[in-house]
Amino acid sequence: MAENVITARDLDLTFQTNDGPVFALSKINLDVVEGEFVSFIGPSGCGKTTLLRAIADLEKSSSGTLIVNGMTPERARLARAYGYVFQAPALYPWRTVERNVGLPLEIMGLDNQAARIQRNLDLVNLTGFEKKFPWQLSGGMQQRVSIARALAFDPKLLLMDEPFGALDEIVRDKLNQQLLELWDRTAKTVVFVTHSIPEAVFLSTKIVVMSPRPGRIIDIIETNLPRKRSLDIRETPEFLKIAQRVREGLKAGHSYED
């Protein structure tokens, strides 16, 4: 029986700002099972990044329960339960690629560092780039290094916040495919934030549609597309039907209005 990696019950998160309270998350109920690929999709301000950050203990919830790997988010963070990939590569420019990938290993004091670094660079198809510096790589390659770094210490959970948002469409397609293969090979649980409907439908086993003001879940869609997919699947009727359902959820949440 696959376990729940993430459980959220009646989760609320309110920010106190100078212009009054902002209800970033309101009554969130969510289950993420081991091995799933879950996407959060919605317009800006719907709380998808906030929810991801709450799971990562980078934000504190105001009320409700949130359990990650059977622990509170804070304990999970201190137990190094997840790898986080940001919107930008956030590589340290004074470190080579291999030392960047090795950063979490150094901090956590893990052994076998060289082998782990090599294995993860191979996973993202960047063998041979170990001694390069971040600015010598393209944006797509830097982001791949960032993913290798997140996987370096072998966490069960991978949290990704619009990792391919800054890249052009062609690079994005390639990376989507590589990410899917990687997920298939490593059997990790992935939570992925995006604002691109095709990307969400292509990658996920479960899509969480969110809407703003206040941030809440409108719909949770289980996709039944085959696990091994190619980019051609984006033209099939099943794909389009799911995309249509996502779009309807967004409309219902007033995401297309001002």
Next chain:
Amino acid sequence: MMRALITFTLLFIAAISSYFGFSLVEPLQGSYWLLSLIFVLLSWALAWAIGWVVDAVLAIMKAPIRLSNFLVPALFGLTIIIAWEYYVKGSHIPLVLLPAPTQIGAKFLSALPILGADFVQTILRAVIPGWLMGCGAGFLVALLCDRNDFLRRGLLPLGNLVAALPIVGVAPILVMWFGFDWPSKAAMVVVMTFFPMLINTLAGLNASGHMERDLMKSYGADWLTTLVKLRLPAAMPFIFNALKINSTLAMIGAIVAEFFGTPIVGMGFRMSTEVGRQGLDMVWSEILVAAIAGSTFYGLLTLSERAVTFWHPSYRK
């Protein structure tokens, strides 16, 4: 190529004639200002032309080094010195007002032992130890302020205020407290270098981005690990900026402090007494020593900065 050749030849002729023309008019009195000015302008134009020519030649040869970037200012400086020499000699300006470069050079060589003693007293005993202590103290207090937000909010505005004040004024007080010898000068350097280091280090510690710091949080890293692996490397450009500024401030502090009392050795002491004795060639020799010492200090810091902060965008074309 033809353009280069023609320009070069024309300006070469202009330079030669200006040299000869100057020796021709030497017997004449007056209007040395005008002649010197013309000489300087011609030589400057010549230097520019040589630089441009070398540039063109190198571009044709596809040489990687921008030699003209070095040649032009060097030639410009050289012509100023030559013009200075001619102007002083030609107008028979008294030594008491402005010595000629050759006189300064002669004095420099003959007074090397005295200059050396002054250098040891001021640079080695006051500037360097004071700079090390002041920068070190500023750095440590910045770390303390980083740890304790209350201290930071209290100290930073004061630091910004003190940095704008004429710190030089505390020199007489320091002489009163630490005596005439080098300790009071070192203390002056510490006072002058402390706050720029504090302000810049704090700015540098805040320079690391939010994402990079969230990354460290996601690894469960503590304050010290985050400091050593992220925030200090990211702060290096700011820290080196302060170290370079402080190298200049340190020299100013030590020398000016000597105006307020010192044993019979030291660069500031020598400068002020020689001014009183009208030995301006000695003063200029001391200035030369100060310039060399200051430039070397600054140059070494710039080299280390390059080695440590090689990754900074300002080094990429």
Next chain:
Amino acid sequence: MRIDAARGHAVPVAVVCLVILVLWYLAAIPMNAVVTQPKIDAAGGGLYNTLLFSWNHERPVLPAPHQVAQEIWKTVFMVAPWKVKSLVYHLWITLSSTLVGFVLGTLLGISLAIGIVHVGSLEKSLMPWIIASQTIPILAIAPMLIVVLGKTGLPDIFTKASISTYLCFFPVAIGMVKGLRSPDKLQLDLMRTYNASAAQVLWKLRFPAAMPFLFASLKVSVAIALTGAIVAELPTGAVSGIGARLLQGSYYGQTLQIWAALFVAAFAAATLVWLLGAFERMSWKRMGVKT
């Protein structure tokens, strides 16, 4: 919000100042011991006598804060400002050469910057020297410059102002060069599509873009100019000006005189920087910058 931000800093600054004040009073006791111990012993020792003599000595090694305050009060408010005994008189002497030097230095710096940005060869020949000259301790050659310029027969205020000019001119020049070069390539291309002349580009684009850099340099320059004016008074054995007061106090062991002059100079420097800051905020309002 603004009030929150002020409250955020006001309390810690006040606490730090209070701690400094307390430490100052306490430090005065051991530091003055050298001159006060005989008097304390003569009066019979004890805490009251120790405090009394440590904090009220005529020529203390470390004057107590209230002594400094008294001296400032005496020489600023109790004497007519045009009398030689008044600190205001001395401050004015120093400030006048500061301001002359500051204005001249700023004008020179801006002109040089405009020249450098528009004439390539000027930059190549001058910039390396400008940067190299920053490594020479200019303040240290002040004595010689003063003496030499004094012989040329210029009025005193200009010889002193020359030091301030020299000190101001470089930060302003370098800051302005950076500022005049700061506009985006896109913004410059727009000007080219309008076929704007170099002067128009300078006035309509480069200058406004350079304002932040200019103000940052001005604030640094005015403080340096004041320091330069003070140091310029030292070598000639001047009898008037803040630097002169510092020198006299140092020669005659008049500690209180030194401290009073120092505080008044510090206050003047802080006021000048604050004034520039206010002027800056006014310009930001007119230029629509978010504050």
